[in-house]
Amino acid sequence: MIDLQSQSLPFKAYEPTIELRERKSRNVYIEVPYSVETGEAERIAVDWTARGGGSGTSRTSNRHSSCV
Secondary structure (H helix, E strand, O other): OOOOOOOOOOOOEEEEEEEEEOOEEEEEEEEEOOOOOOOHHHHHHHHHHHOOOOOHHHHHHHHHHHHO
């Protein structure tokens, strides 16, 4: 079960790089830190979209999926 109150996402970011060893190169991926920045406007937009977004079709779909 996913903790909805958690502050971190179940996501890892990797950056491609080239490793040189004994005159041979190979592509490798290294894990890199990341951060997610959101503001109040993004939270309002996500909430508004989740509630139906203002179109009749979306509201009907949202109501249907919440009954399932």
